[in-house]
Amino acid sequence: MTLAAVSDAGPLIHLAEIDSLERLSLFDVLLIPQTVYAEIEAGDVPSGLDNVSYELVDVDDEQKGTVDLDAGESAAIAVAKERDVVLLTDDLAARESASNDGVDVHGSIGIIALAHARGFLDADEAATLMRSLQRETSLFVTDAVIERGIELLDNTQRERSE
Amino acid sequence: MAAEISDRVREIAEATDLPESEVFERALERGLETLWEDLVLKRYLGGKIDREEAIEHVGRTKVERAEREQQIVEEDVDWGLNA
Known part of the structure; x- marks a missing residue:
């Protein structure tokens, strides 16, 4: 079975902090919204991300919804819903919002x-x-x-x- | 790390106009409080004390937060082991 997921910034940052970004290679398909990439780029893109295969995806503003979350979390939820993939987040509010929308959501x-x-x-x-x-x-x-x-x-x- | 702690204690003492000994005392109190809360929550989540006792020690908000966190961790571990 193909394991596909979209990540917001949380797991990317947290796994990088414990030198475990390569664990994301467990996913057959890993999507990162452009908004999320811009968020981590504003800090320092974790070097370990170079060794992980991922696809940057665009999200229309209209798809992001109106939930009270940051732009990256909203974009990741929108991608998870649109493509029916697992959402990876470590944010409690994003997790709850995604779960309420029927998204399969997990974290680091x-x-x-x-x-x-x-x-x-x-x-x-x-x-x-x-x-x-x-x-x-x-x-x-x-x-x-x-x-x-x-x-x-x-x-x-x-x-x-x- | 030791140098960093000394620097921070000095900076806090200067900023708050407190002696460094008082800063250390407050840090110890706060640290102990956190460790105590961890212990109470661990005992509660491990079934060693009941919910009411845990609430009595650390408050309802922290107990409810720990319950939510535990639910999430259990969901994640279960998913990870079966995905």
């Missing part, structure tokens, strides 16, 4: 779990990266929640090996 934590499930990270590496996401980036999650995520990852892994 899900990408780490995906890399683990596909065999690119062992359980310890996945746990380390999840903790790094919480400690070294502006990701929304608290320490306690990350530990629950790691526990869930471990439990699932254990159940599958039994």
